[in-house]
Amino acid sequence: MNKEERIIESAIDVFLEKGIEKSTVSEIVKKAEIAQGTFYLYFDSKLSVMPKIAEVMVVKMLNELSKNVSGETIEEEIKSVIDIIFTLTKEYKSLTTLIYAGLTQTQYVGDWEKIYAPLYHFIENLLIVRKENGETRETLNTTFTSKILFGSIESVAEQMYLYDDSSEEKANEYKEELLKFILHGI
Amino acid sequence: MNKEERIIESAIDVFLEKGIEKSTVSEIVKKAEIAQGTFYLYFDSKLSVMPKIAEVMVVKMLNELSKNVSGETIEEEIKSVIDIIFTLTKEYKSLTTLIYAGLTQTQYVGDWEKIYAPLYHFIENLLIVRKENGETRETLNTTFTSKILFGSIESVAEQMYLYDDSSEEKANEYKEELLKFILHGI
Amino acid sequence: MNKEERIIESAIDVFLEKGIEKSTVSEIVKKAEIAQGTFYLYFDSKLSVMPKIAEVMVVKMLNELSKNVSGETIEEEIKSVIDIIFTLTKEYKSLTTLIYAGLTQTQYVGDWEKIYAPLYHFIENLLIVRKENGETRETLNTTFTSKILFGSIESVAEQMYLYDDSSEEKANEYKEELLKFILHGI
Amino acid sequence: MNKEERIIESAIDVFLEKGIEKSTVSEIVKKAEIAQGTFYLYFDSKLSVMPKIAEVMVVKMLNELSKNVSGETIEEEIKSVIDIIFTLTKEYKSLTTLIYAGLTQTQYVGDWEKIYAPLYHFIENLLIVRKENGETRETLNTTFTSKILFGSIESVAEQMYLYDDSSEEKANEYKEELLKFILHGI
DNA sequence: CATGAATGAGAATTCATTCAT
DNA sequence: AATGAATGAATTCTCATTCAT
Known part of the structure; x- marks a missing residue:
């Protein structure tokens, strides 16, 4: 699975678990097992x-x-x-x-x-x-x-x-x- | 209009304009023309x-x-x-x-x-x-x-x-x- | 000395010591002995x-x-x-x-x-x-x-x-x- | 123009346009049309x-x-x-x-x-x-x-x-x- | 009750730097 | 030599919340 897909799948998990408001980029990248900065290579923001x-x-x-x-x-x-x-x-x-x-x-x-x-x-x-x-x-x-x-x-x-x-x-x-x-x- | 009503009306405006995520207590109290602290006399949080x-x-x-x-x-x-x-x-x-x-x-x-x-x-x-x-x-x-x-x-x-x-x-x-x-x- | 003056004096010190590029807001507030957020009540940015x-x-x-x-x-x-x-x-x-x-x-x-x-x-x-x-x-x-x-x-x-x-x-x-x-x- | 010259010319442009503080290596290499890593073959840092x-x-x-x-x-x-x-x-x-x-x-x-x-x-x-x-x-x-x-x-x-x-x-x-x-x- | 300046924890974001290709 | 995706440490910045007045 490439990084972008990893981010999407991880974001789904985190959003479902915590709700959008309480979700953070940090948690998404942690679950996706990628670096913080990598997120921003693919997306501008959480939303x-x-x-x-x-x-x-x-x-x-x-x-x-x-x-x-x-x-x-x-x-x-x-x-x-x-x-x-x-x-x-x-x-x-x-x-x-x-x-x-x-x-x-x-x-x-x-x-x-x-x-x-x-x-x-x-x-x-x-x-x-x-x-x-x-x-x-x-x-x-x-x-x-x-x-x-x-x-x-x-x-x-x-x-x-x-x-x-x-x-x-x-x-x-x-x-x-x-x-x-x-x-x-x- | 009392303070609580002012907060509610103001919150509706701000939420509608900015979406929940981007709305802040600061903006709600600003629009309601009350002090920052006053908000917390009536509500626990934005949500x-x-x-x-x-x-x-x-x-x-x-x-x-x-x-x-x-x-x-x-x-x-x-x-x-x-x-x-x-x-x-x-x-x-x-x-x-x-x-x-x-x-x-x-x-x-x-x-x-x-x-x-x-x-x-x-x-x-x-x-x-x-x-x-x-x-x-x-x-x-x-x-x-x-x-x-x-x-x-x-x-x-x-x-x-x-x-x-x-x-x-x-x-x-x-x-x-x-x-x-x-x-x-x- | 009020907070704004404290920030200015501290900024002078830090800038002189480190140069603008290497200076950080964090250091300015530390030297001014105020909270990080307070800086942003008075100024938009370091510069x-x-x-x-x-x-x-x-x-x-x-x-x-x-x-x-x-x-x-x-x-x-x-x-x-x-x-x-x-x-x-x-x-x-x-x-x-x-x-x-x-x-x-x-x-x-x-x-x-x-x-x-x-x-x-x-x-x-x-x-x-x-x-x-x-x-x-x-x-x-x-x-x-x-x-x-x-x-x-x-x-x-x-x-x-x-x-x-x-x-x-x-x-x-x-x-x-x-x-x-x-x-x-x- | 060789890579080093390309970097220097590009750096001048970027510095003039954005100021030193706001200039980034990313932008310099982008304007020079070379890879991010190539910059570091010729220079240690922006300054x-x-x-x-x-x-x-x-x-x-x-x-x-x-x-x-x-x-x-x-x-x-x-x-x-x-x-x-x-x-x-x-x-x-x-x-x-x-x-x-x-x-x-x-x-x-x-x-x-x-x-x-x-x-x-x-x-x-x-x-x-x-x-x-x-x-x-x-x-x-x-x-x-x-x-x-x-x-x-x-x-x-x-x-x-x-x-x-x-x-x-x-x-x-x-x-x-x-x-x-x-x-x-x- | 009401205020609003001050706080500081924590989130977003950046960016120099690396390294496998 | 050259690449550029990936990194993650470092910084900026936000904002809910507090508290002395």
């Missing part, structure tokens, strides 16, 4: 590592999505999308929160959408294929809908895992409800 | 102002909700709820983001739900009245639904105002779509 | 103390000039001016060099003249009085001449003390030569 | 470039002096010396200041005279020739006088160009005055 962290996370999420989303019908496929996003949210909730917080602190809130774009695109491509296949209504705006779809699933998933520590059972009820809504919507 | 800020925001949001939500039928009422939440999101989006970021940094993420509780309650009370009136399905879980409802509206509204700078026209399309979904869901 | 040091030196030089310059005739008075400037140069040569170096480093070279202005004025006032008294030529431009006079005396004195470590005897030869020149010139 | 810079400047000044100083009589020759020193001062004033500052910082102030020695010698040689020719008084100490001469001209020239941004007209008045003084002195 400027954030976009790279976001990138890393989106790549991981995209990987899992493309590996796991599948289905014969649109219903099966959407069901699988919901499952994956619930799983991803569970796994990366802290990291997501972290990035979100990091971006809000640096006036890069606007970048949030840009960072998420590849994920929206993934969903949109699914929709485009299904639309060409006649499985959705003719009037469907795929760009528009990809965001609603992702946003609504994520918002419910977050509420489940981020704040609630809800049971698996409850999660399943939520998932079914969501599936109905989405299928009706498209 | 300990956060809950008070959240309180202030929720009170403002509740005020606007109870002042403006009304309607003869459930459809009219939900329409009005959607309108208000879109308006509130637009007005308080930065502040919401700020509080959210502040809480994530202090491991108080869990408090997010507690802070939002009064808003959920407001929605829940609407649903309870309408359910007793026979305007919803018998099986409706009002607690459960109040969160889904608030969450989904807010998630769309945020996407509109926080990341998109979307047009009013587009917002209206979104609102209609949301209204249909919610009416169907309850 | 920003320089103008204040210059002021201090000019005040000292003016004091000695006005205390010691005197004479019945213009010849006696100029002789006394030469003596004093030689003495001052000897005493403050390091400090002068220091300030000069400090100013060249901060693009404030132009301030050099401003700092010296009070000294030039002192000389000019002597000339004005003597001119009114008819002891100089009618066409003498006092402003102009005050600078030539000061400059030439100082230039010789510097060469004596700054680079030469010349003998007292040699210095006296120089002084006599200078006196002749100046009396002739005015 | 150790200073003597070489001084050498370069003195060579340039001597060149211009020997190219341009000429005259049938001693009056013409001194006039030409004054002109050249004024011109040189104008051209190299920043560089001179820089070297002077650099030397003061390294306790090599004493080297100043050594660096200037070739210039003093140039003047002294002129005086020796003229003295042998009977154009000066018999008692003239040429070594002694070469320094006074150079010093007084330079001191006035500096005051003109370094601090004053004076007009060409004023400069000419000064030059005439100086010429009279010098001719009388020798």
